């Protein structure tokens with residue numbers, strides 16, 4: 001009898017939906033149906049059935065072809081390559097669980113590596129602005145239960161976080177928002193008429209990359225001063241009207257995305273957005289939230305902040321203390337300046353999502369990819385090590401976009417012999433200790449591990 | 459050949475997300491990401507026919523993509539390639555010292571290239587690091 005598993009988490013976008021239902025075959029090896037998830041989540045679960053999923057590490061040979069090798073050999077190569085490198089870069093972690101992120105910290109320390117996550121090319125600028133200006137935020141439940149004005153600034157949830165509007169921001173009927181969408185005024189700020197803009201009551205179609213001026217104009221209006229006739233392509237009256245809507249809100253919620261972090265000004269746009277949020281709190285209650293991308297990209301920010309005190313761009317090369325300075329210690333900047341001599345790609349696809357010039361720089365040195373599937377990063381790697389898929393055949397803790405931790409479960413059995421990220425990193429760490437004749441330092445986490453080392457592996 | 463200068467952004471789309479989760483070597487991913495959306499007026503100016511290939515060139519590279527009418531309206535002057543392998547052939551890696559490349563808002567020129575072929579994701583990425591073993 002196929003089994004219906006409820007309360008499953010979707011390991012794709014920052015909405016981290018945890019109301020998915022998955023029907024699995026009676027031997028728990030195949031996913032038959034996926035309920036409640038959007039098309040992206042559905043495809044993700046079904047893709048786990050793919051019979052061609054890699055089961056063994058693949059190493060590139062001198063002639064350019066790749067050959068399958070046992071895990072033991074892959075772990076040995078991984079450990080030796082990290083130890084030989086002067087300044088390895090370990091990057092990724094958008095799509096894995098917190099257990100894996102924690103385990104990699106030991107390796108990074110041992111290797112004197114730079115540890116970075118996808119925030120660096122995504123909401124990293126938001127972190128920079130938070131360091132400067134704070135983060136007056138809330139959880140998504142508050143938005144659902146209270147927000148009567150919702151602003152989507154430079155984000156397009158209908159495409160990037162498909163169930164965000166139906167679970168948290170527009171449609172749900174909350175405690176103080178029992179009329180759902182009818183009770184909410186939705187504003188969208190975007191240079192394109194996106195599908196989110198089509199849902200909005202007001203669309204401010206600003207000139208691309210002029211968000212900073214528009215934030216400034218809003219703040220100026222809120223403080224009772226005059227603004228030019230047109231700012232960032234938006235007429236004065238329209239800005240005043242929107243500012244009035246936000247000011248009159250009972251609870252105003254601002255969501256922002258790549259339209260602010262990827263454009264000119266980067267962190268300064270977010271800085272202005274946070275200042276606007278603070279200003280609005282003179283008049284009403286207002287909260288701001290970054291539309292974090294991957295389901296657990298808030299995870300490394302949390303885990304590494306506990307471990308090292310910094311959320312990303314963590315330089316551990318000094319051995320005794322960590323250092324962080326994006327622009328200097330970020331993956332792209334290090335790559336472009338040829339400052340790293342080994343690249344480890346974990347739970348991401350730098351091959352596809354880095355600007356191609358950064359990929360070319362990184363590829364001058366050994367490249368190791370840890371990923372459950374074939375991707376661009378695995379197809380240009382010197383070594384590709386398959387692991388289990390967090391949220392599908394490996395459970396674990398993930399952090400939603402509002403930093404709420406959710407326990408994700410495994411719905412099917414993992415491929416025999418394929419370890420989780422955490423198990424793999426622990427084995428690499430042990431091998432590094434063997435090679436350097438040092439005793440492993442296990443933090444309490446190791447003793448409390450829920451998923452002891454899989455004896456089938458090695 | 460007429461050429462047009464536009465402001466390029468690279469963003470998400472649900473087709474891209476859905477295709478990516480089927481796998482980056484899947485034909486869906488190719489169809490979803492090897493396209494450039496722009497305003498019909500801009501297409502006309504540069505003599506570009508709908509659904510024909512164009513050459514997009516930025517300060518740091520170029521790529522062949524298929525020009526289509528925007529699935530989500532873009533105003534004249536703005537062009538959009540969905541994030542992914544094709545977009546990242548032309549995304550400038552400059553970060554303004556923040557670590558984040560210029561993924562949106564960089565100048566490009568676009569010109570018709572109806573006889574040029576689109577390259578697959580593997581061909582582009584492996585080709586750029588000297589690993590591509592297939593044909594053109």
Ligand code: SF4
Pocket residue numbers: 010011012013014015016017036037038039040041042161162163164295
């Ligand atoms: S909205 Fe995001 S988390 Fe929810 S089902 Fe879709 S992809 Fe998964």
